[in-house]
Amino acid sequence: MPSSKVISVKDLSCTRGDNQLFDAVNFSVSGGQCLHVTGPNGCGKTSLLRLVAGINFVEHGEISWNSSDTANNPNFYSECAYIAHKEGLKNELTAIENLRYYQQLDSGTDEVALDDILDKMGILKCADLLAQQLSFGQRRRLSFARLLIADFTLWILDEPFTGIDTSGRNLIESLCVEHLQNGGLIIMTHHQSLVDSPLNQYRSELKLGRA
């Protein structure tokens, strides 16, 4: 993966109703870097991530991916994965069927063995359980399994460690480190300090919310 990929945000602001969440946010993340967005509840961390991912419209400011605008940019969308609280899992489908759905959408091939991915995420034994029978933590693991299906360069993770046990957290951290070492980019929110985490050496911090 070439490390030349860079996402840069210029002068981005976000307003919800009459309430201005943040104003004039600037940052730039390039290959091998992890941006850790922090701030109190309600300061617009999730909104920032949704803006960057392209779910919400950018009203003021610009977001560019390799110096071209991200809006309606299929190159950007095919390299960006967004994992949030809503896992995007269908309750009526089994774990492996959920994964297969994304595999067919994202990579269009059957090459990657889904069992291996589930095994890596530690949920192989629930492959044939319906998603609604999985525990919250297992669902989180399943939604992270999606990141391994295709070659996403930019991972946008909204509170990736919520509801997940210590081994799960270690697993996700090691996946993130591996991704960063391969030249990937991560933008994540997490309300706790990441100083003790293996991610720390790749990390830069963005504080949202007025002091």
Next chain:
Amino acid sequence: MFRNTSSLIQPLVFFIIIALLFPFSLPAEGELLQRIGGGVIWVSAVLATMLSLESMFHSDYQDGTLEQMLIHPRSLPLAMLGKALAHWTATGLLLTLFSPLLCVTFNIPSEQIWVLFAGPLLGTPSLSLIGATGAALTVTLRRGGVLIAIVILPLYIPILIFGAGMLTQTAQGLEVASQLYALAAILALSITLAPFAIAGALRVTIN
């Protein structure tokens, strides 16, 4: 959808029950039922489609699949066309298959029954496509059902007029080709335009 059988059966049962209420509540004059039968079946089909619209994007919105669709590199309008057609196979197509059966309860002459098969076959896909636009506009609302009805029912009127008009025409021994063409034209328009309207509506409402 096929693992969630209640969403499959509900519209169909609703359709049949609404249509069957009329023969019970109206005076038992064969000719009256014959005259209103086509209209009743069409109105029931519209209401049954209406009922199923609210759930169309609801679960996708709740579990986050919809957000993932929005940021997927593949075409959103195309995905929405697929979604609407899938909705149609579970509602409109089923209703179409059952409407000739209902004709029997309305004492509609057998040579006219094909009209109540061909009409819905051409008309119900448009109901799903246009209805999906309304469902997309109201997906973030908690009780969007009533609003969908207010937004969408006026748009269903042309389909209703041409669809139900066909039966009156055949009863008088007239040709129905013009109505079929009109329904086909509406279908062509909604297949080409509605996916873009649905995609646009979703982008705005999820924002």
